[in-house]
Amino acid sequence: MKRNGNPRWKYAITLLPFLILVLMFEVVPLLTILVNAFKPVDGHGFTLGNFAYLFSKRTYQQALLNSVVIALVSSAIGLLVAFFGAMAAASATSRMKKIFMAILDMTSNFSGVPLALAYIIMLGNVGVFVLFAKQVGFAPLASFNLYSTAGLIAAYIYFQIPLATMLLIPAFAGVRKEWKESAALMKARPWQFWAYVGIPILGPSIIGTFSVLIANSLAAYATAYALMINNYPLLAIKISGMFVGEITQQKELGSALSVILMLLMSAAILVNNRLLGRPGKES
Amino acid sequence: MKNHKAGGNIVLVLIMVYLLVPLLLTFTFSVFGNWTSMLPKNFTLRAYEDMLATPRFFPDLLRTIIISVVPVAITVLIMLLALYTVLIFFPRLEKFLQLLCMIPYAIQGVILSVSIVSLYTRVPGFLSNRIFLLVGAYCIVILPYIFQGIRNAMRSVNMPMLIEAAEMLGASKLEAFFKVIVPNIVPGISVSALLSISMLFGDWVVIRNIAGNAYENVSILLYMTMNIVSVRTATAMFTVVFLVTLLISILVFNLQSKTEGGTSREER
Numbered sequence: 001m002k003r004n005g006n007p008r009w010k011y012a013i014t015l016l017p018f019l020i021l022v023l024m025f026e027v028v029p030l031l032t033i034l035v036n037a038f039k040p041v042d043g044h045g046f047t048l049g050n051f052a053y054l055f056s057k058r059t060y061q062q063a064l065l066n067s068v069v070i071a072l073v074s075s076a077i078g079l080l081v082a083f084f085g086a087m088a089a090a091s092a093t094s095r096m097k098k099i100f101m102a103i104l105d106m107t108s109n110f111s112g113v114p115l116a117l118a119y120i121i122m123l124g125n126v127g128v129f130v131l132f133a134k135q136v137g138f139a140p141l142a143s144f145n146l147y148s149t150a151g152l153i154a155a156y157i158y159f160q161i162p163l164a165t166m167l168l169i170p171a172f173a174g175v176r177k178e179w180k181e182s183a184a185l186m187k188a189r190p191w192q193f194w195a196y197v198g199i200p201i202l203g204p205s206i207i208g209t210f211s212v213l214i215a216n217s218l219a220a221y222a223t224a225y226a227l228m229i230n231n232y233p234l235l236a237i238k239i240s241g242m243f244v245g246e247i248t249q250q251k252e253l254g255s256a257l258s259v260i261l262m263l264l265m266s267a268a269i270l271v272n273n274r275l276l277g278r279p280g281k282e283s
Numbered sequence: 284m285k286n287h288k289a290g291g292n293i294v295l296v297l298i299m300v301y302l303l304v305p306l307l308l309t310f311t312f313s314v315f316g317n318w319t320s321m322l323p324k325n326f327t328l329r330a331y332e333d334m335l336a337t338p339r340f341f342p343d344l345l346r347t348i349i350i351s352v353v354p355v356a357i358t359v360l361i362m363l364l365a366l367y368t369v370l371i372f373f374p375r376l377e378k379f380l381q382l383l384c385m386i387p388y389a390i391q392g393v394i395l396s397v398s399i400v401s402l403y404t405r406v407p408g409f410l411s412n413r414i415f416l417l418v419g420a421y422c423i424v425i426l427p428y429i430f431q432g433i434r435n436a437m438r439s440v441n442m443p444m445l446i447e448a449a450e451m452l453g454a455s456k457l458e459a460f461f462k463v464i465v466p467n468i469v470p471g472i473s474v475s476a477l478l479s480i481s482m483l484f485g486d487w488v489v490i491r492n493i494a495g496n497a498y499e500n501v502s503i504l505l506y507m508t509m510n511i512v513s514v515r516t517a518t519a520m521f522t523v524v525f526l527v528t529l530l531i532s533i534l535v536f537n538l539q540s541k542t543e544g545g546t547s548r549e550e551r
Contacts, residue, residue, distance in 0.1 A: 008372040011456070018365035021358075022383050025419040026426075029398035030390070036401070085298045088291035100295050106532050107302040112487050113506045114521050118305035120514065121312050128308060131319055162302065219391035222487040226506055236393045243397040244492050251401050258394045265389055 036255035050256035063233035064260070066149060067218055070234075074153050075213035078160025079206065085161070086168035087194075090175065101169075108162040112222035119146060119155045119227070147228060155223050160213050167212060171205030211272035215265040235261050306525065313518035330519035337512075339504060340520065344527075347500040350490070351483035354421035355476050358429045361422075363472075366433050367460050370442060384430035387423045396420055396492035413497035420489050425479035432475020436468035474538050481531040485524075 040047045054060045089097050110118075122129050123146045133141035145151055175198055183193040199206070221236035228234075230241065239261060242254030312318055316325030334340055369376045387395060399420050403410050410416075442464055449459035487502035501524050509517035 011368045011372050014364040014368045017361045018380075021361055021419065021422055022426075025399060025416075025423045026383070026386060026395070029395070029402045030386070032402045033394065033398045081298065084294050088294040091291050092295060096292060096295060100299060102532075102536060103299050103302055105536060106529060107306070109481050109485055109528055109532070110306065110525070112485055113502045113509075114309075114485070114524065115305070117505065117509050117514070117517055117521055118309045120509070121309050121518065122305060126319075128312070128318055132321055135321065158302075158305065161298065165298070215389065215391070219393050221393060222502075226487075226509075229510075239393055239397055240488075240492055243400050244495070254397060254401070258397060262390060262394060265391075269389060 033255045033258050036252050037259040038256075039252055041250070041252045050252050051260075054253065054256055054260070059233050060238065060257070063235050063238045066233055067235040067261075068264070070149065070152055070156055071214045071217040074156035074160050074217050075164075075210055077153075077157050078164045078213055079210050081157075081161050082164030082168050082209070083206070085165045086172045089165070089169055090172035101166075104162040104166050108159075108166060110162075111159040111220065113226045115155060115158060116223050116226035119151070119158075119223075123151065123154065147232075152224055152227065152232070155227065156217050156220070159220070159223070160217065163216065164209050164213055167209040168202075168205060171202050175201060208272050211268040214268040218261060218265055218268070235264075309518050310522050310525075313515065313522050330515045333513070333516040334519040334523070337504075337508070337516070339499065343499050343501050343504045344523075346498065347484055347502075350417065350421070350498065350500060351480045354418050354483065355425060355429070355479045357418070358422045358425055358479075359433070359472060359476055362426075362429050362433050363465065366430070366437060367442075367464065370434075370437060371446065371456070381430070381434075384426045388427040392424060392486070392488040393492070395423060396489045400493055413494045417490060417494045417498060420493055421483055421486075424486075424489060425482065428475050428479050428482070429472075432472055432478075433468070436471025437464070439471065440464070440467045470538060470541065474535055477531055477535045477538070481528050481535075484528060484531070 037050060038046050038048065040049060085100075089100050092100065119127075121127055123144055124130070125146075127146070129141060130144060133139075133144075146154070179197060180190075180193055183197060188196070219236060221234060221240070224232060224234050225237055225240075228237075230237065235257065239254055239257045242250040242257065311323055313330045314326060314328065315323035316327045316329065317323065365380065369380050399416055403416055405411065445463050445467070446456060446459045449463045450456065454462065484500075485502060486500070487506065490498060490500050491503060501520065505517055505520050505524065508520060
């Protein structure tokens with residue numbers, strides 16, 4: 001590639017727009033967050049005080065707990081459904097699979113404010129399902145409270161399922177029919193095949209998908225905010241609140257909270273890489 | 284075996300029903316005046332009339348399209364230049380480029396938007412222009428997807444060979460890029476570009492945090508309508524917004540099945 005006298009560096013100028021964009025809107029802002037997180041409020045120097053303060057306040061503890069619980073539960077349920085969905089898709093006819101994929105594709109963008117609206121109409125205080133359950137006397141649904149942790153989990157599961165299924169389908173394509181046939185020849189039942197062969201092979205993909213789901217739900221907050229406005233402590237809602245709107249901006253605390261959220265998300269991704277035994281995501 | 288297949292189909296149908304119910308229900312809600320008993324009553328298009336009477340609706344729709352398309356166009360152009368140069372002249376930098384492009388994927392909208400807001404809003408001049416900041420933030424949000432799309436497309440056409448061939452025919456490297464490479468990878472790029480557009484189209488987090496009142500897209504309007512005006516009018520907007528995203532999805536799907544045979548395919 002290197003040629004005598006050909007200044008390939010001349011072409012480096014085409015990298016300039018990219019570098020400017022990334023520096024201005026990604027690298028420098030993130031570094032600022034990191035610096036501010038360890039800066040005393042309205043002062044200079046280095047401190048861990050912001051973190052100490054956040055961890056000592058009940059509302060932030062609650063936000064952290066809520067975020068983690070919702071992420072874990074919605075990811076686990078989403079993953080479970082996606083597992084069976086992807087498994088079924090792998091053995092479905094190509095026509096069926098095509099329709100299924102089209103619907104996943106279509107619904108994977110369905111989140112945030114519109115999703116909250118749909119859930120209010122279905123499960124809100126006067127939601128269609130809730131009123132119906134009241135009429136037929138189905139208590140668990142009639143008394144369902146959408147504006148609670150359970151309600152948020154229900155809404156989060158909805159956007160986890162298409163994403164998780166789309167991530168798992170290629171993995172199932174890697175489980176070869178021949179293996180199933182060999183297992184069947186050795187008189188293994190289908191569940192035995194999956195327990196001893198299928199799931200161990202799929203392990204990395206399953207864990208990878210789980211970590212994507214965790215990160216996805218930790219950072220998602222449009223749905224939660226549209227449902228609860230400010231009345232529900234959630235990490236992402238608290239972060240935005242410290243920078244946007246309201247009277248006083250709390251840059252340092254907000255930055256510290258952002259760092260906590262970033263750590264949680266990187267933890268999800270690192271666990272993934274560790275278990276997969278290879279650095280970086282698949283390329 | 285037959286039984287197993289039927290079971291699989293039941294699972295697929297159940298999931299599809301689960302995914303479609305909220306959409307269909309919200310749409311049904313938008314065309315009926317009363318839904319307090321088992322079945323909806325009083326078919327009416329009032330919600331749509333109310334929506335059309337909202338003076339901001341169409342301008343907001345247009346604004347949303349503009350703010351979804353412009354950052355994608357900018358990012359595609361920037362990424363094309365950067366990836367071309369890196370892959371041809373500085374292949375060792377590819378890992379570095381990839382890292383920079385994948386970070387937004389890990390930090391997502393909330394942190395990105397607040398970090399930009401906190402850094403620039405007090406700065407004088409164009410740097411604190413909310414719309415400028417919004418475009419910049421959007422470019423970063425879609426970086427991972429555009430990067431993947433362009434890189435996969437460039438790989439699938441065997442770029443070094445094409446360039447060599449073009450050079451032998453007397454083209455410069457830059458000419459070869461615009462006249463040979465770009466036309467060849469357009470189908471692969473358009474898929475990731477459209478996906479990015481539909482993602483930005485539905486954004487609410489970044490635009491709310493960065494633009495505040497300076498720029499209103501349909502998500503913001505939808506949010507205000509459902510909270511302040513009426514849920515029913517909001518469901519009509521919901522339906523229109525959904526149809527627009529559906530249109531983009533269909534475009535993507537068609538493009539994907541068209542390019543499937545020859546060029547890009549994400550799964551290996």
